[in-house]
Amino acid sequence: MPGRAIMFQGTGSDVGKSLIVAGLARALANRGLRVCPFKPQNMSNNAAVTGDGGEIGRAQALQARAARVGPSVHMNPVLLKPQSETGAQIVVQGRVAGSARAADYQDLKQSLLASVLESFALMRDEADIVLVEGAGSAAEINLRANDIANMGFARAADIPVALIGDIDRGGVIASLVGTKHVVASDDAAMICGFIVNRFRGDSALFEAGMDAIAARTGWRAFGLVPHFAEAARLPAEDALGLSAKNRAAGHDGPIRIAVPILPHISNFDDLDPLAAERQVDLKRVWPGEALPGDVDLVLLAGSKSTIADLAALRAAGFDIDIAAHIRRGGYVLGLCGGYQMLGRTIADPDGVEGPAGEVPGLGHLDVETRLTPEKHLIAVSGTTFDGVSFAGYEMHMGETTGPDCKRPFARLTDGRADGAMSASGRISGIYAHGLFADDRQRSAWLERLGGSASVLEFEQEVDAVLDRLAVHLEAHLDIDGIIANAR
Known part of the structure; x- marks a missing residue:
């Protein structure tokens, strides 16, 4: 019997969708569930080679690792690899299918939906639960007509959505509530709850904020997630992460x-x-x-x-x-x-x-x-x-x-x-x-x-960070509620 699924979309890019999915994948795998990550469409030049001889976004490879399963091309059936400011190479189910300018790609997306749904069905057959990651913002209504990455996929696959907002960048109440009012009512109806990510400070100070979001949207609050500093030790999905790591304090080694x-x-x-x-x-x-x-x-x-x-x-x-x-x-x-x-x-x-x-x-x-x-x-x-x-x-x-x-x-x-x-x-x-x-x-x-020989066991440390991320999310998210809403 196919596994259940739930999708995690964001109010914008770089709100922590990839990290939340990776942490949940490890947490649910620790609970004994068979977990598969899935991202219908990704745009990144940080890619990984799969065992079946293709390539997917590095974030999905990390999520597969978190779930303790081998990476597959079907975890990220459409990968866009930017080649210029306006064009990208298109990789479909792990293989290069051509290149297109951004404007032309909008017309191609609907032709790719069949491959996306095929890959999703394959992943669903292998899992108890599929954790689906959206791309960019759920509120990009200018791109909604041919969308296969966010609400277009959620509607086509008929799966519920948890919406993630990033409080660290400011305006999280407006971004979450605004998404409810900007997207079409049928799309908003797919959203079952929300997560506020990257909180710093005393969580009691934002209880009223969580209540306000819930009251204005009708969505369930799945949790307020404190900033997880060790995220900087995991592979970044795209070049946005590079700039963040450049600003982070590094080692002053010889x-x-x-x-x-x-x-x-x-x-x-x-x-x-x-x-x-x-x-x-x-x-x-x-x-x-x-x-x-x-x-x-x-x-x-x-x-x-x-x-x-x-x-x-x-x-x-x-x-x-x-x-x-x-x-x-x-x-x-x-x-x-x-x-x-x-x-x-x-x-x-x-x-x-x-x-x-x-x-x-x-x-x-x-x-x-x-x-x-x-x-x-x-x-x-x-x-x-x-x-x-x-x-x-x-x-x-x-x-x-x-x-x-x-x-x-x-x-x-x-x-x-x-x-x-x-x-x-x-x-x-x-x-x-x-x-x-x-x-x-x-x-x-x-x-x-x-220098001297390294004492760092890098791959083991990545796994240790994923374990600590899972513990972090278990403490701050209503994971049972998230699972209950999957279908």
């Missing part, structure tokens, strides 16, 4: 690592294990700032649009900073798109990222990259040049060749070489993501940069 933050940065959870290290001072550097001159390592992260981000890197003057860093004898590591940027040229003969053509790279590795329409999506493991084992995943479009590939950064267990190194050994690149989440690799890099 090893200094700088990361240029470019417009289409992807798979930026590669940075999280380094940020968690007490001996690392991780600097996320935005355009308009200079890369610090005393860092040990410049790390070029992945990119959804390598050529556009390379142009942004040059426009920001980061290319000059990187060259100066190399002259001082510093280390440079490029991951995936960052690896491609380090080469002599990047060719896009098929127009994968935009107009067909070729651009010069930074020229610090003697390699050339040719972008290709086929996407590599695979879990990998192997051994790096220093004999240290690692496990991670590949997610890229392109092939890189050249003399420096004769000094591969890694040798994979399937026999393939991955990456390249300069003759000095101080400049290197690799396609594999997840390198620093592997404690062995992270330790090797810390020692290479003058």
Whole structure:
């Protein structure tokens, strides 16, 4: 018999929907329920490879982990990966289906609803309860006509909605009550209750606020959730989380690592294990700032649009900073798109990222990259040049060749070489993501940069944070009431 389901929508973006679903997934799994997360449509360049050979949003992979189930492409059947200010690559059930400008995508959405409902039915068949996450704001009535991410999906799947508001940004009473009055009455009728998230201070001071929201909406109050500071230790869903982490207090360790933050940065959870290290001072550097001159390592992260981000890197003057860093004898590591940027040229003969053509790279590795329409999506493991084992995943479009590939950064267990190194050994690149989440690799890099072996067990710590998040929600949410409203 298909499991029950309930959807969590927000009054806006970044109100904590992903975190609430992850915490509830772990809490319900701890209660012995079979839980599946589901997000009909996601927009993010932070993606994960699934066991069935596709890709989904990183947030849904984290939620699957919280539920103690393997990630599936059907947990996030439509993934939009921004390639420009107005366009995105469209991934359907884990596979690239094409690209579209934002205006054109609005007309495509209804054609994707069948795939979304198919995936939802598959997840429902595998679970006691499916926790569905909306996208953006439930009150985007200008996009309601073809919606498949919020009320459009809730109505099509006939599942109830819990609405989440963020008190930390202010105006939470107006945003929740306003949603009730802005959305169509049939949509408002789908909402069974509300959650106020990220409260700081004495909860007794907001009791009247909770009562006011309930009285003006007719919705049940599922709880007032205090701010969970450890959320910063979990992977961010999109670049909004990057800016928040940049503002958060970090470690003032002796090893200094700088990361240029470019417009289409992807798979930026590669940075999280380094940020968690007490001996690392991780600097996320935005355009308009200079890369610090005393860092040990410049790390070029992945990119959804390598050529556009390379142009942004040059426009920001980061290319000059990187060259100066190399002259001082510093280390440079490029991951995936960052690896491609380090080469002599990047060719896009098929127009994968935009107009067909070729651009010069930074020229610090003697390699050339040719972008290709086929996407590599695979879990990998192997051994790096220093004999240290690692496990991670590949997610890229392109092939890189050249003399420096004769000094591969890694040798994979399937026999393939991955990456390249300069003759000095101080400049290197690799396609594999997840390198620093592997404690062995992270330790090797810390020692290479003058530090000591890591004592952090990163993956275990992520699970521990999810456990503490579940306890947090058990204490502050009416989880029994939420389950009772699922259908």
